[in-house]
Amino acid sequence: MPRLSVIVPVRHVRGSLRECLSSVLSQSFADFEIIGVADGSPDGSGQLLDEIAARDPRVRAVHLAQPAGSDGRRTAGTERATGDYLLFLEGGHVLLPGALQRIADRLAAAEDPDVLLYGHVRTPFRGTPLPSRSLQLLSELGDGTVCTLADRPELLQVAAVCWNRAVRRDFHEAGQVSFAPGQYGDRTYALGTLVTARTVATLPAACVEHRGQRQLPSPAEPEDQVAPNDLVEQFSELFDALQGTPRFDSVHGPLFALACRELLEAYATVPRRRRSYARAVAAFHQDHRSKGHRSPGGFGALRLRLLTRGRWGRLRGLDAALAVRRGLLAAGPAVRGRAARRLFPLYYRFQRLLPLNRRLAVYSAYWNRGVSCNPAAIQHKAAELAPKVRGVWVLSPKAAAELPPGVDHVVPGTRRYWSVMARATYFISNVNFPNHVVKRRGQVHVMTHHGTPLKVMGVGQHAYPAAAQGLNFKDLLRRVDRWDFSLSSNPHSTESWSHAYPSAVRHLESGYPRNDILVTATEERIAAARVGLGIRPGQRAILYAPTFRDYERTFTCRLDPERIAAELGEDTVLLVRAHYFHDESGLTGHRGIVDVSDHPSTEELCLAADALITDYSSVMFDYANLDRPIVVHAPDWEIYRAVRGVCFDLLSGEPGDTPGAVTRTTEEVIRVFSDGTWDSAQNRALRAAFRARFCTFDDGRAAERVVRHVLLGERALPAVVPLEERRPAAVPRQTDAGTAPEPPAGPAAGEATAPEPAEHRG
Structure with missing residues (x-):
């Protein structure tokens, strides 16, 4: 018997089901089963479920003869589950890495509670993941919480959905609350299990990624057709089911307050039959109002009082008054905005x-x-x-x-x-x-x-x-x-x-x-740049400047900067600059690391650095003008080349393609800067060929040529100074020390100075 049963309703999830199930199957924790329940979705979701189940015995495909609605699919899954705990996962969501292990560990530590609540993140369609309010609340409670709802009524603020909790199966089977049909069916189940649970544990970690889906027009199905009064009826049925249960009286007040807030919010979404809705809410209020319940102040509270007391005429009048008030408040900015949108194009045309x-x-x-x-x-x-x-x-x-x-x-x-x-x-x-x-x-x-x-x-x-x-x-x-x-x-x-x-x-x-400044900078300018960054005289400065990946949302540091700084010692400082698409590198403070992501000038950073570590950033072509060592750190070159596409093979090792040493791991970076490989004779030769190919016209007079040709209309422009006649600024450590150290004699035995031939690489 598995520890966890993961139940996945399958309908209209053809495009996301494979990723959803893969997120479960790839978990490090292995004691689970997946029960996918399909009921004839026309998009072929059921066939995809069968395909995945045929390949992995941990997936069981269940097909219902007739469309059963979201409640029927979840219920069918629970009836076939054999695990100690039930987990529910929507076909458009994914489990985050390590989620099942964290859930299993917390269940064991809490000695098998009836319900375990865990966090989630929300990802809007084509957006980036954002922490949810539920995750923030659980984090505030900490991971040692084992209680009842009466002990912690604030748990009602955790999203009332079934996919952010693990429910003990025998508790579920003995429970008074089941899934209800329609849009709000899992909300009442989530609240009901929370109220009746003898023990509730919390896990302040994100385990599920709630992914927003693009809303596409599709034929309406019976389960999508929600009547205005459905929410009122389901709250009424929930309160009726809970009446008389051991722990209901102690949480009646906060649960009723929650119901009133949600019913008030739903009132604004009811386009028609508002009077019928108001009567239904008033009846619920009369039947289930808790003792001592008081509405808060403000227009919302006034609307709620009128709504719950069935004062339809006054409620309609208040709605009209509030609509007029909103219109008056918005009139000024709205009028100005409309005028600007209409007049500015005309103004632009006139200009x-x-x-x-x-x-x-x-x-x-x-x-x-x-x-x-x-x-x-x-x-x-x-x-x-x-x-x-x-x-x-x-x-x-x-x-x-x-x-x-x-x-x-x-x-x-x-x-x-x-x-x-x-x-x-x-x-x-x-x-x-x-x-x-x-x-x-x-x-x-x-x-x-x-x-x-x-x-x-x-x-x-x-x-x-x-x-x-x-x-x-x-x-x-x-x-x-x-x-x-x-x-x-x-x-x-x-x-x-x-x-x-x-x-x-x-x-x-x-x-x-x-790049003019890189070619024409004086030693005084370089020294000033280093002083501004806090680089000590004689200290080696290494600039790490990776580019962004189109297929990633946030900055990922593919090195261990703290380890590099520790291994290379106090004589080396690592300057880390995230791509400008990212606000910061996210690195913690370390004596040998300076986060220069918000520094206003990349050129100043290049002037200050003895060497550059980059991956696929164009900064390598600019930095080559300084004729200083470049190390290409390319742990994901194959992925980047396949997904982003490249113009030439940066890692071929051929002169003109590769600017210097190539590394794949943090260990290799440390070795390169410890044994002299970073500025070996072989890598200086590669750098010279790279510089000859890509610094052809960068002789320090580029801006002058543009101004003379474009702004002044001159045709005869300054000739390009040949590469061999250019004199790049001195290496910063040489400037600091006053004399240039002897370069390393050559690569040590067995060191990798350049990438191996392409045919030998994976």
Whole structure:
């Protein structure tokens, strides 16, 4: 007999059932059975259940002859269960890793309670998981709680659903409450078992992920047809069933208060027959009101009193008065909002009839996140070479609030924004301007991009769904057609942009303006950057800057920074920078680690670092300009290459492809920086070939070329300084110490300086 029976109702879950059942079958705890109950769903859910059950004996498929409703499917599952405890899981939800083990451990520690409540997270459709209110409440109670509902009436605030609790099977079979039909059937079951349980234990951990489903139109089924009074009737039946049970009197008051709140909330959702609903609520109130019950104050309480007392005329009057009040309160902002939505497009159209301002340039970076990257470098150089061209930044309200004084800017949607976008001559951004921007004759758009491409971009993403999610290719190409110039820092980029964004754009092989500082920085500038980060003289600084994964929602650190810092000692400091799509790295404090995720300048971090660890981030191409060691940490290269798509094999080990040592584990990273591999002769040779391929035009004069060609109209531009004539700034430790240490003689015996040939890798 298994410890746990997991019951899964199966209907209209064809697209999610496999993942749901896999989340159970992959649990580390193995003493369970799954009972899937299907009743003829037209989407083929039942056939999929049979397929999975045929492959795994832990899954039992039950087919009902007739549609039974959600209550019938759950009841059929409980009748066939043989486990000590019943768990219910919806076909669109999943168990989180380790959930069953945590549940089993807590049941044992609590000495087999009647009911165990556990937490869940909610994931909106195409959203990110969010902790639920129930999880927060359980966390406040702690994991030592074993009680009755009378001891802890606040447990009524835990979501009243069947899939966030384990119910002892013999308690269920002897219980006074069963599943009810309709939308609220498991709510009354959840409340009933909680009231009658002799012992209730809590587990303050998320065990279930409640996944929101996209609402699609589908033929209505009998169980979906909910009458307005169903909730009232089910609460009445619940109270009737509980009347006279041993523990009901002690929780009658809080349970009745909960019922009243839910009935009041449901009143707002009743579109028709509100009078009938009000009468039903009044009857419930009269039959089941607890002694001493008092309604709270406010309009909601007044509505509840009228509702529960059947004062339909006054209730209808209050509804009308509250509707008028809401309208009056919202009238001002609503009127202004409607006016703005109607007038601003007209205002924008009118402004486009006025002459262009030949001395106005609009700058934007990273979807209006701030003043940075190639556009910032161009504006800085424009202030020197073309001071008559005024620059205005487009910034989000948040970015605008964090600006230093003196930066001219506009916030999207404001009147000045529409005027600037209509009359500016130059538009310079590292991403596309929005679709609503209309390009006028005479306006010049410069796409600076924000990195050399390793991953597939533009129309190439069509073959990679994870990379193309939410991307409208027709809109993308319309935005691309606005470009006049596309900047490039090397021939590889020019070729890649031509393939990714097919258009009549002119490719300006100027170099990347943001990299000018990397090529021209002085030792004093480097020393200042290190002091600003708290790097001691002579200390080795390693910058870890991974990129994001399109198929992940949050930052995942694929190294153990604390272990690296501990192993490399106090002479090394690790600078960790999460991708700008993530707010922070989430790392805890450590003496040898500095979280620089919110540092305003990636270029300053590169200047300060003796070496770079990255995975697939374009920062490696920029950092190569410094001619300092680069270590590629690629534990998931095969996944990234297959899911995101790449332009070349970064791990091939061929000159020009791979910039230096390659690691897969934290241990390898520690070894590379301990035995000299990070800057060995072999890896210096790889870095030189990589630099020759990808730093072709980055000679420190990229911003000057863009300003002279675009803003000043010059055709003869400064020639590119050959790579062998460039003198990158000194390595920071050499700057600190005053002399350069001798480089390692070469790789130690048996060390891995470069990746093994592709044919030998998995």
